[in-house]
Amino acid sequence: MDVWIVTYYLISSLIILIIVKLLVRDLRWELHGLGILGCRLKQKHLRRPPGPRSWPLIGNLFHVLWKPLHIALTTLAKRYGDLMWLRMGGDNVLVISSMEAARECILKQGRIFAGRPRRRQTVKTLLGDGRDIAMSDIGPDLKYYRRQVHSFFASPNRDNRARLESIVGMETRSLMKALDAFACSGDAFDPHYNVARVVANVLCLRTLNRRFEQVDASFHQQLRIIQDIVDSIESFNIVDVFPWLQ
Template identity: 30%
Template sequence: MRIMLLQYLFLPSIPLLSILYLLFKKKSKLNPPGPRGLPFIGNLHQLDQSSLHTSLWNLTKPYGPIVSLRIGFHSAVVVSSVSLAKEVLKTQDLNFCGRPSFIGPRRLTYDGQDIAFCPYNEHLKEMRKIFTFHLFCPKRVQSFRHIREEEVSNTMKTIHDLALSSKTVNLSEMMKNLTSNLMMRVDFGKSYRYQDGHERKKVLGLINEVQGYLVDLYASDIWPDLPFVGLVDRLMGKKNRLEKCFHDLDAFYQQLTDERVNNLLRKLVNGYLVK
């Protein structure tokens, strides 16, 4: 019902908003070639979110390995060759490492306090140093080798047992479980087995939900300069769902932190009692 109401309220205003956009838009700089977008939405209608990489590849075919697009009020450049990808991601890294501040990632990362979605600033520089010299240094990575080998072995054993009992093996589910177990054991010393049932499904469901919100776009992201555009997201219920996901994720982090602290305290107490 809300979506139908939104369509009646919002869709008739698109022609007026398109005219305002054409009147007040700034003159664009010299951009690479690309498909001509529609007023107001740009090339948004040409992108299939379920297979975004395929959509982008199809758009680059008539124009070459570098293409300019418009996503609402945002300009974007797509590169599709190895040489250009190296130029963007390595040679010109400082010029391209900035990240737009979108609603989903900003909320779920505590206002950009991570390393994947935060803008290029002093915080990111410090985080990169920590990851390079401490978390992902060769010695540290090698110390987790037994965890990787054990989790891969457990996954292969589970597949073998399911095959012997003539049960269906969902490889996508197994790979998600393997990845999450590796991440959980390395980060928090905890894993969820394939047979764990409710708790495993709950954790994997939360991870999938978070991944979805990290790449989801809101009307406020696409048309940030339009007044009252945030009302569209609220009417569609996206803000409330994002907020619920954030609180679930925050509670999950807190649970893991409390378990870790309690285990350390228990070890300290036991060690003191032994001495």
């Protein structure tokens, strides 16, 4: 019995030592980063938007963990304004809470805010380090891929435009027919899969000359896989906030 007690205390002490070491290491990087940020702000006379006071290591996580995220951010925006500066663990976050500010940042300042967070472990695991078009950071590769996609779908050729318009019209009528059938039944329904099917059919008919029917089992399986990936990316992952926990 004494041996088990000694072993228990040794293992507990080792775990505590590891946690303290990780916290100290992260705190050292936090202080180093804050020092660099302070120097840059002082040198360039930059002004950050207002925001609540953050704590070491956790930042402003305690401001948003106790309520649904949209409610917590709305409450904070009433106090700090439409542009708000938060610190989530080791990441700086700019929160936009009005249509005017969003239009200014996304449309007028799109080149500045077009980047993606590459440090997220979820994106690295599911999307190959964010090398796809949706999650890749702004750069020469993304610009090239987007240019190719845009040139393909927005071809100046009159026949290509007419074919695309025909595909969109056909799939729109298919969607309206499906929605009418659901509405006539008088029951509640989720149009998610029908809308997704129409969008997928427009893309697949334009690129692969193939369309999916509403009862296609393989198509519904692909939709579920995509939805699972999206849900995983949108979900909270503690490793994304504290990378040193990996």
